[in-house]
Amino acid sequence: MKCELFQGNCLDYLKDTSEPFHLTFLDPPFNQNKDYRKHNDDMDNDEYWKWMAEVSQSIFERTECGGAIYFMQREKNAHLVIRTLIDTGWSFQNLIIWKKKASAVPEAKRFGKHYQIIVYATKGKVPRVFNKLRINPPLLVTEKYSRSNGMFVTDVWDDIRELTSGYYAGEEPIRLETGERAHKQQSPVALLLRIILSSSVIGDTIFDPFAGTGTTLVTGSQLRRRSIGAEIDPENIKIIRNRLTTFRKNDDVLRFRKDYSFTENLDQIWGDKSVIMDEVPQLNPVQYMLFEDRASSYQESEE
Ligand SMILES: C[S@@+](CC[C@H](N)C(=O)[O-])C[C@H]1O[C@@H](n2cnc3c(N)ncnc32)[C@H](O)[C@@H]1O
Secondary structure, X not given: OOEEEEEOOHHXXXXXXXXXXXXXXXXXXXXXOOOOOOOOOOOOHHHHHHHHHHHHHHHHHOEEEEEEEEEEEEHHHHHHHHHHHHHOOOEEEEEEEEEOOOOOEOOOOOOOEOEEEEEEEEOOOOOOOOXXXXXXXXXXXXXXXXXXXXXXXXXXXXXXXXXXXXXXXXXXXXXXXXOOEOOOOOOOHHHHHHHHHHHOOOOOEEEEOOOOOOHHHHHHHHOOOEEEEEEOOHHHHHHHHHHHHOOOHHHOHHHHHHHHOOOOOXXXXXXXXXXXXXXXXXXXXXXXXXXXXXXXXXXEEOO
């Protein structure tokens, strides 16, 4: 399935495209004064939320009726995310708690932080797609009997490991030759897998305005969703191109398939297992287009 990558400001891409989206993963810089090469992460708070509203509204305008957005942020900004989405036309569905597996961040005068939030909203009250996924996490010590049919996914996601520094995150983070992570905010494939499986079907178009390392693109294309990403930093564009053309075992979505084996219509949502098995090697090289910049013409590469 084709991927498209736009190098530049996502708002420029959104102004120009007439592409209808079915699902968007919105993981912007959090305005925490982090060191981004091509972005000022220390904006005035009002200016930052005005920017987020502009992005949310542009995506809303290009989203199909019933299409979904998943907006990730720090827990302390939950109210601002919900307000921004509602003010720009979205209908609130869930406040998802993504509970971290690493230790909580200690605080002197309040409880230590142990989660991040993802607000799930749709264009119109009724989602066009919501696949009720079933998982089968290990039993708690208080649970006596194994489940015969797994359990449905709730709004607390505590089974997806974040990509931290050090050994804990395993081999999934993309690393520089020095061993350092190439991008400190790389999202786990398992997170995008859950979002994409929940809110899209094969053939849908998925958009990521802040593509970073391209997790949405690499996950979406394996699930036969058409995946479009925008990224402002040319260094990250290189990472994404490399990730899409040199398929890494750690990006393989199949390693999570058994986690969802109790989902009723899994073959329909994910694609028949045998077909996918055949398709994975074809990801190398994946077909994608790189839009160098708004002004320049499309450049089709790595076909
Ligand atoms: C939090 S990271 C996203 C990480 C991503 N989810 C991943 O899995 O790698 C945000 C990204 O947005 C990019 N960015 C910042 N401003 C942008 C803009 N106006 N348009 C497009 N990308 C932008 C940054 O360079 C950064 O890579």
